[in-house]
Amino acid sequence: MQISGLFCLLVGALFNVVTAAPAPGCPLSGSPSFTTKNPLLPNPFEFLSGAPVSSKADWSCRRQEISTLFQQYELGIKPGPPDNLQSDFQKYDNGTGGNLTLTISSGGNTISWSATVVYPNVTTGSGPYPALIALDSLTIPRPDGVAIITAFVSQFAQQDNSTSRGKGLYYELFPDNSPQAASAMMAWSWGVSRILDVLTSSTDVGIDATHVGVVGCSRWGKGSLVVAAFDERLALAIVQESGSGGTACWRLSDVENVSVNGSDTVQTAHEIVGENVWFSQEFEVFANETDGTQRLPFDHHMLAGLVAPRGLFVIDNLGYKWLSPWSSYGCMTVAREVYKALGAQQAFGYSEAANHTHCQFPVADQGGELDTYVNKYLLGQQIESNVFRTEANFTFDEAEWIDWETATLS
Incomplete structure (x- = not known):
């Protein structure tokens, strides 16, 4: 059996490079600020832009944003499907x-x-x-x-x-x-x-x-x-x-x-x-x-x-x-x-x-x-x-x- 597809490897050190193409219907993302420390557990229901997550459609977009954050700053970037x-x-x-x-x-x-x-x-x-x-x-x-x-x-x-x-x-x-x-x-x-x-x-x-x-x-x-x-x-x-x-x-x-x-x-x-x-x-x-x-x-x-x-x-x-x-x-x-x-x-x-x-x-x-x-x-x-x-x-x-x-x- 063979599966073929375009190879898509996300690259780039800057967060806005990684998030340059949000899913259709998702708002443009903000950028994380690293200037201050927050000892509390961050809000999953707020976009980086400050906009609230108020619907399941919003959550789908916020989920994409969170996924990108983890890839960029903790786990490394997951490539797309192979050639x-x-x-x-x-x-x-x-x-x-x-x-x-x-x-x-x-x-x-x-x-x-x-x-x-x-x-x-x-x-x-x-x-x-x-x-x-x-x-x-x-x-x-x-x-x-x-x-x-x-x-x-x-x-x-x-x-x-x-x-x-x-x-x-x-x-x-x-x-x-x-x-x-x-x-x-x-x-x-x-x-x-x-x-x-x-x-x-x-x-x-x-x-x-x-x-x-x-x-x-x-x-x-x-x-x-x-x-x-x-x-x-x-x-x-x-x-x-x-x-x-x-x-x-x-x-x-x-x-x-x-x-x-x-x-x-x-x-x-x-x-x-x-x-x-x-x-x-x-x-x-x-x-x-x-x-x-x-x-x-x-x-x-x-x-x-x-x-x-x-x-x-x-x-x-x-x-x-x-x-x-x-x-x-x-x-x-x-x-x-x-x-x-x-x-x-x-x-x-x-x-x-x-x-x-x-x-x-x-x-x-x-x-x-x-x-x-x-x-x-x-x-x-x-x-x-x-x-x-x-x-x-x-x-x-x-x-x-x-x-x-x-x-x-x-």
Whole structure:
């Protein structure tokens, strides 16, 4: 199978270059101001120009604006489709799944990248099946009735440590050392989008492309949020124990952090850019400045908001201070306001369980909640999904962190 299209790589260091062509009907964007620091969580319902977001059509435009901001100042720019994409699906002889190989060409460069597909263990029917795309490995119980596609994203864009920048298959396609070049996580997002291209255009793989989700834990939990935020074809994101740079807000993590013997107790932006290449080089400008992330016109409540109104289930763990459990709970409390504004509050679930081994999913505690979101957003069951809880004794007062009101969008 072959998919062809124009190659469109966004370039330019200036924000107004990146946003030169707003979507039809969207107002011209303003420019972010970096002259002052805002310790509060920025308003998702106000354009950079100062105009309010007052309708769902406005939100679609604001969503584009927020997406561009994250690309320009934190995650790197996500290119458009490649010049050429070919796929080959080789089924296993026993019919349990197969290997999906993508051959991708852009700008005269060509790579091949593979994913594995395992069908659900069902006794009736032959698909197409709903599916979860697992980033590198599956760390939740395999859901009944759902195929698992394992995307080997660490091969696609490496993230071993701070020396991994620019390494991996993605960078063979797009060699770019600019500050706005795609980070590892944005490269993952681009790669998963190519898998979705194949699932959408071909029946060969046996997957229902309208019911596909993404899942990951820890660094791959951060990645699952980014992947879902930047591809609206995904029906569900399961974000497991992602911590700072995932479902935690930079501003809140800085407050939660306490230095003990010269070491952070919570992962902060400053620490994270020295540890790995999950974020762009441009982001280092803000991360390496004291309270520098307060100059950003966004935080991660708005990254989660990019997933709305699609399904989002956040799984957190109170046992690891490094994961910023209070910051994550507070950040997602504010992110839920975007879902409320769109009338989709039930699509957003949050469950923060008691101490357990990192990425070892506590089935007895959170299994039923996980099943609810899988059953509703991948299997299409018409059921209630209203989960938002923490087993901690802390609270989060939104009034201390926001100076805006939630819009009612129609």
